[in-house]
Amino acid sequence: MSIRIDKKIKAYTVVKPDDAKAAVPPTVQPDPADSIDVPCAEVIQMHERVERPERLEGHTYKIKSPLFEHALYVTINDIVLNEGTEHELRRPYEIFINSKNMEHFQWTVALTRIISAVFRKGGDVTFLAEELKAVFDPRGGYFRAGGVYMPSIIAELGVVIEDHLKKIGMIVGDELTPEQRKLIAEKRAAYEARSKKNSNAASAPAAAVSEEAEGGSGEVFPPSATVCNKCSAKAVVMMDGCATCLSCGNSKCG
Structure with missing residues (x-):
């Protein structure tokens, strides 16, 4: 069979019989054990397509600032993924902020929608706590119970989220030895x-x-x-x- 060469030959090599044998990959015999269908559990990770179940587990936290007359009540609900298996995970799914003071209504609604959307995206959501804790009130902060200084009420909300993430295992606590x-x-x-x-x-x-x-x-x-x-x-x-x-x-x- 003739082969037409349309390009200029710049170099060539001679293929020896030993080289041709080495180029052929060895035939691998299939292992009979590989043909057996082994059931593999599908590990579900948190993402925005995970549907909300009928019941969620959560906790409610109280934030009482001396700068405001009424307290804030923060509820964080968690979804349990891979329940009953060794891959069981508890991840935050949504957050609600309630207060009698209507002065907070606009920013509490905005925060709950944004934070809940980030929760449902999945992945590492621990950055939310650090970002909120870095918010300062131009009027000055306050001391909450225990003598801990809070630069703003938003910063205390970040502390609440951080404590909750520690409780469900997303953040490793820095407990004293x-x-x-x-x-x-x-x-x-x-x-x-x-x-x-x-x-x-x-x-x-x-x-x-x-x-x-x-x-x-x-x-x-x-x-x-x-x-x-x-x-x-x-x-x-x-x-x-x-x-x-x-x-x-x-x-x-x-």
Whole structure:
């Protein structure tokens, strides 16, 4: 059979019989085990085409800011994917914000629709908490229960979403280790002992609780404490010439 060459020949090679045999791929015999149909579970991930079931599980959180007369009630509903299997996941599906104060109506409706749409998109939605926590109120922030500073009511909404994502396992909590808790307890005891020693017997202990430093967690801090840059708790005191947080243990001296 003749082959017509229309292009100029620039180089050529001679194919040897051994090279031709090597170019032929070896025949792979099929494994009988591969022909057996093994049922494979389909893992469902969160995406916007997932239909809303009739029932969703969720939690409601209360946000009470001293800047507003009425509290906000935030409800986050979760959808359970791959229920009853080893791939079971709980993911946020929708959020609702309710309040008696109609002043919040426009931005609460807008936030609920946008955040719910992001939830239904799936993927890593943890960035929402960080973005909301970075919102500052031009009128100034406030201290919520526990002495934690909130730059705005939107920032506290971000904290609520972050706490909820930690509860369902999307964010790994940064809990203190037993060693860190022990160190904080020792520093706190040393501070209280020194304060009592320097105060008069008739005066109140230095560890008396101010109204704004008393929180639902049961932790109390001296009224003279300042805000911690790390955990935002009003729990920073001077110990041995070094500013130390009695809540998270953060210290400028290391």
